[in-house]
Amino acid sequence: MSETRYKLHWITAIIEVLKTAKEAILPIIVLVFANGLNDVGSGKWYLDYLSFIIFGVLIIAFFITGIIKWKRFEYWFEDNELRIEYGLFVKKKRYIPFDRIQSLDYTEGILHRPFKLVKVKVETAGSSSSKKSEAELTAITKEAASRIEMEIAQAKSGKKAILQENEVLTEIIQAVEEPLRKSVFTMSSKGLLILATTSGGIGIIFSGVGIFLSQFAEMIPFEWMYEEISGFIKFGLLIVAVVVFLGFVLVWGISVAMTFLAYYGFNVSLEKEDIVITRGLLEKKRMTVPLNRVQSVRIIENPIRQLFGYAAVAIDSAGGGGAEGAKINLFPLVKKADIYGPLKEIFPELILEEPTGKLPARGKRFFYRIDFLWMIPAIGAMTYFFFPYGLLSLLIVPVIVLFGLWQHRSVAYGISGNQLTMRFRNISLQTAFLMKNRIQSMEMKQSYFHKRKNVATIATNIKSGLSTFSAQVPHMEELEADQLLSWYEKNARI
Amino acid sequence: MREQPVNQISEKGLKVWRLYGIIETGFLLLGAIGAGVLSYIFEGPWWIYAVTPVLVIIFAYFFIYLFPKLRWMRWRYEVRESEIELQHGIFIVKRTLIPMVRVQHVDTAQGPILRKYNLAEITISTAATNHTIPALVMEEADELRSRISALARVAEEDV
Numbered sequence: 001m002s003e004t005r006y007k008l009h010w011i012t013a014i015i016e017v018l019k020t021a022k023e024a025i026l027p028i029i030v031l032v033f034a035n036g037l038n039d040v041g042s043g044k045w046y047l048d049y050l051s052f053i054i055f056g057v058l059i060i061a062f063f064i065t066g067i068i069k070w071k072r073f074e075y076w077f078e079d080n081e082l083r084i085e086y087g088l089f090v091k092k093k094r095y096i097p098f099d100r101i102q103s104l105d106y107t108e109g110i111l112h113r114p115f116k117l118v119k120v121k122v123e124t125a126g127s128s129s130s131k132k133s134e135a136e137l138t139a140i141t142k143e144a145a146s147r148i149e150m151e152i153a154q155a156k157s158g159k160k161a162i163l164q165e166n167e168v169l170t171e172i173i174q175a176v177e178e179p180l181r182k183s184v185f186t187m188s189s190k191g192l193l194i195l196a197t198t199s200g201g202i203g204i205i206f207s208g209v210g211i212f213l214s215q216f217a218e219m220i221p222f223e224w225m226y227e228e229i230s231g232f233i234k235f236g237l238l239i240v241a242v243v244v245f246l247g248f249v250l251v252w253g254i255s256v257a258m259t260f261l262a263y264y265g266f267n268v269s270l271e272k273e274d275i276v277i278t279r280g281l282l283e284k285k286r287m288t289v290p291l292n293r294v295q296s297v298r299i300i301e302n303p304i305r306q307l308f309g310y311a312a313v314a315i316d317s318a319g320g321g322g323a324e325g326a327k328i329n330l331f332p333l334v335k336k337a338d339i340y341g342p343l344k345e346i347f348p349e350l351i352l353e354e355p356t357g358k359l360p361a362r363g364k365r366f367f368y369r370i371d372f373l374w375m376i377p378a379i380g381a382m383t384y385f386f387f388p389y390g391l392l393s394l395l396i397v398p399v400i401v402l403f404g405l406w407q408h409r410s411v412a413y414g415i416s417g418n419q420l421t422m423r424f425r426n427i428s429l430q431t432a433f434l435m436k437n438r439i440q441s442m443e444m445k446q447s448y449f450h451k452r453k454n455v456a457t458i459a460t461n462i463k464s465g466l467s468t469f470s471a472q473v474p475h476m477e478e479l480e481a482d483q484l485l486s487w488y489e490k491n492a493r494i
Numbered sequence: 495m496r497e498q499p500v501n502q503i504s505e506k507g508l509k510v511w512r513l514y515g516i517i518e519t520g521f522l523l524l525g526a527i528g529a530g531v532l533s534y535i536f537e538g539p540w541w542i543y544a545v546t547p548v549l550v551i552i553f554a555y556f557f558i559y560l561f562p563k564l565r566w567m568r569w570r571y572e573v574r575e576s577e578i579e580l581q582h583g584i585f586i587v588k589r590t591l592i593p594m595v596r597v598q599h600v601d602t603a604q605g606p607i608l609r610k611y612n613l614a615e616i617t618i619s620t621a622a623t624n625h626t627i628p629a630l631v632m633e634e635a636d637e638l639r640s641r642i643s644a645l646a647r648v649a650e651e652d653v
């Protein structure tokens with residue numbers, strides 16, 4: 001039994017410190033400002049500098065805990081398990097059987113780069129907690145990472161060759177390192193640029209700015225600012241508009257840069273039974289998704305990109321991911337015409353036909369009628385309170401109706417063998433390809449009004465990480481909905 | 495057209511739902527009395543005395559009489575060899591199909607009120623979804639649980 005215990009690289013301590021510091025930075029800043037700026041000298045030096053002293057002590061404490069955490073962390077292989085021992089005050093042990101390990105995901109941050117290190121996340125089949133992953137090795141050398149991979153591969157193939165000599169070890173490492181790897185999809189720099197410029201990350205940044213500001217709201221001297229701003233407004237609305245616009249451009253620029261960095265060098269390759277996705281410029285990420293864990297394949301077309309003939313492909317994986325599901329961008333941006341080739345290569349059994357089943361015309365009303373429930377009171381209130389101009393709110397009616405009709409026209413579905421294809425639109429058009437043996441349950445919903453018009457909604461539920469992805473074909477022909485249920489009922493095992 | 499699932503839930507379930515309705519109405523009544531007292535003390539508008547009782551009565555009608563009845567009439571389930579079928583919903587009728595092969599585990603649960611009526615609810619979990627059949631007679635729920643778990647075991651399969 002080789003029970004050599006391995007440690008993480010010492011850089012772990014620094015990463016740990018930075019991580020803690022990042023989490024604690026806001027409270028610390030608040031503390032320093034609140035304390036350091038208000039007091040006007042009480043005569044005792046240690047009271048004047050209290051906040052700085054606390055600050056200093058905290059930093060030192062972070063360092064010490066970081067170092068202890070690093071010193072305490074050990075991992076080794078025993079009895080076909082990856083065993084980890086860690087903990088600051090309480091010593092914790094975690095044993096993960098190799099059979100349960102689904103994949104190892106690698107991340108190379110800026111700090112990892114100079115030392116040729118990687119962060120390894122161990123993903124297991126069904127981690128019951130909503131924590132991110134079963135185990136995380138913050139920084140180990142690449143050789144150590146491939147040693148883990150090799151141990152797992154060995155245990156899984158059932159071979160239990162005892163390896164003592166290093167030569168054999170390196171030989172096998174090399175053998176493991178160059179398996180049949182086949183690149184399937186690479187994003188061109190043009191594609192990357194389009195992805196970055198049309199990304200929806202803008203909203204995230206806005207909300208980020210919002211959160212950031214709300215944290216500081218108490219510290220911003222609003223009264224002073226109002227005076228300044230009222231002077232500012234006298235400068236003319238033009239300047240205000242320009243500033244706002246520049247602000248938008250700046251935010252957008254940041255979002256473009258962030259997407260660019262995150263998706264730089266995006267590559268998907270096939271390695272035996274796994275899909276391997278690598279991406280990132282500053283922080284290189286490598287993610288492995290076992291093919292048999294893929295629950296669904298979805299083509300997502302956002303309207304703007306659809307206009308230019310681009311789409312994205314995402315998959316849902318049963319393992320990994322948080323509580324919000326494990327949607328993985330397989331092809332973040334791809335010409336629609338180029339989807340089918342690489343997708344076919346990854347999923348040969350997938351039938352990529354255009355779904356032909358359409359919705360009956362009598363179901364149209366259901367796409368917008370329900371919206372009148374909020375539109376009528378809203379329009380009424382607008383008209384009542386802002387009499388002449390409030391009437392303009394009536395303009396929302398045709399918009400909603402047209403949007404509903406658009407949704408109605410977009411929906412499609414089709415069955416080919418054991419595969420169900422569902423296409424529907426929220427704002428983006430989604431086409432989900434679902435295999436029967438991946439559908440966890442199916443539901444037919446029908447309201448009183450549906451029944452009168454003989455239509456029904458079909459919803460299918462798919463496992464995605466720890467949660468559920470639900471695909472719906474709304475307001476379809478009742479008989480067809482029935483047929484979908486019967487299709488699902490028959491031989492669910494296959 | 496598909497047949498409705500055959501089994502109905504226990505008639506005592508209806509009683510329990512009525513009881514829930516009575517409890518909820520009780521809380522609303524307390525709120526209404528509170529509003530009345532406040533409006534008396536602070537000389538609020540007179541119509542509060544008129545509106546609150548009407549609200550309580552309407553609420554009581556819906557949540558003690560109508561909804562439990564509709565809900566009970568609608569609720570149906572059927573456990574067949576290879577799938578479980580459920581039907582429920584007052585306004586929107588939902589019919590759910592769960593293949594046995596997808597069932598991961600089955601739970602029964604019993605709160606204090608359900609225990610008083612010797613009832614239990616049974617929850618069927620798949621890898622992605624949970625489905626609950628409310629208000630089954632205890633013995634029936636236990637029997638159903640072991641039957642489902644036996645049937646599901648036959649159809650063992652990875653996710």
